[in-house]
Amino acid sequence: MNLKIVLRSLGILLICEAIALLPPTLVAFLYQDGDLPAFLITISIVLAVGATLSFIKPTSKNIYARDGFAIVAMGWLLMSFFGAFPFYISGAFPSFIDSFFESSSGLTTTGSSILTAIEGLPHGVLFWRSFTHWIGGMGILVLTIAILPSLGTGSMQIMKAESPGPIVGRIVPKLGKTAKILYSIYLGITLVEVLLLCLAGMNVFDAFIHALGTVGTGGFSNMNASVGYYNSALIDWIITIFMIVCGVNFSLYYLIFKGNIKTFFKNNELRVYLCILLGAILLITVDLLARHTYGSFGEALRFSSFQAASVMTTTGYATADFNEWSMFSKMILLILMFIGGCAGSTAGGLKVSRAIICFKSIKHSLKQIIHPNGYYSVRMDGKKIDDKTVLSVLNYFFIYMIIFTIGIIIISLDGFDFTTTLTSVITTLNNIGPGLGLVGPTGNFSAFSDVSKLVFSILMIIGRLEIYPILLLLTPDLWKKN
Structure with missing residues (x-):
């Protein structure tokens, strides 16, 4: 792995997140609901960390496949982590784990929530909560490539690692x-x-x-x-x-x-x-x-x-x-x-x-x-799909079912009914939002344990990134030098 280019890219990504925090900061300033300090503090922290990492000078600007996957996986984890700060600092959420759940849910465009009462929240927090959908929908990393194409000669590896679907x-x-x-x-x-x-x-x-x-x-x-x-x-x-x-x-x-x-x-x-x-x-x-x-x-x-x-x-x-x-x-x-x-x-x-x-x-x-x-041969739109892509799709289904099964087993420890347990995993892994049972359209995820909320957060990120980037973080070969 080209660690220096990965760290520098993460720094640029965090600077972009700090910029993304400006619209909700403006909303907080206009409505004066008391959440303005939370956004100013968060921007200061994110800018400080991002600027520090962005000053790292890599010996090579080439981004290889594993570098792209590492940037995407760690980038989304960092984005969700720092994205939780306004929720927690403003006091809108009872704990940082709840804030991290909501931030992960927003950025992965899942829409699952732990909130039981939404309408009393400050306008800035509400706007940031929804704005995370927008920046996460197309992908903050794709946005980074759009405005900062100088990331490196392998920026396509980032897009491939982040974009949803088998062919990019x-x-x-x-x-x-x-x-x-x-x-x-x-x-x-x-x-x-x-x-x-x-x-x-x-x-x-x-x-x-x-x-x-x-x-x-x-x-x-x-x-x-x-x-x-x-x-x-x-x-x-x-x-x-x-x-x-x-x-x-x-x-x-x-x-x-x-x-x-x-x-x-x-x-x-x-x-x-x-x-x-x-x-x-x-x-x-x-x-x-x-x-x-x-x-x-x-x-x-x-x-x-x-x-x-x-x-x-x-x-x-x-x-x-x-x-x-x-x-x-x-x-x-x-x-x-x-x-x-x-x-x-x-x-x-x-x-x-x-x-x-x-x-x-x-x-x-x-x-x-x-x-x-x-x-x-498998064909789509008159074009042949190569055997490697077909095998990749079949492998994806298999890995998906393994993660799905592990998720259900862990969440079942909370002791909720079958429908709630099953659909809570389905809806987070597939980035849907509401499920059935206690997590239906009129329900939420507040009753789950902190362990389950962390599992749900990881499932949401895994689902948004199409599994591989997060799994590759656990692979020793990813961390070896190029």
């Missing part, structure tokens, strides 16, 4: 320009949603809070009842549409910008994503109508669309307590929790592209049994 590539030849394009699209979608939510009746502060949570597919709201507080069909549909939009690979939106609309709609993952989501909405709508949960088709469609989109894109907003829905509807939502959104989106979960590759691989394996002399 450039939109344009220059990586810094690719990151800037992605963030321009990201910012544009955010501002459009803010405007529409304001026109729908939200005040500016609430519009920003919910737009940040939607585009980052995070789900933190400043209301105890989440989006259900507004009881507005228009607001529900606006957020539903934007959740679906942000569950799509952001690189595809660049195709629309370039006028290549046909290629956009021909994308295999996009079509499967929309088919799964629309199928789930239809099934839940029919089930809700059959059980007379809602009085009309319009109501059933509105609530089923919102919750299906919220769960599949792993946003986590709620307009209804789906804990009270039938087992059939809850099982559909549970399946969506595992699938997640598209690769290259801000959504979590296993990703639609991995599901496609896995099913196609199974299909070709069956064909190989029938025709042993035949050769079959």
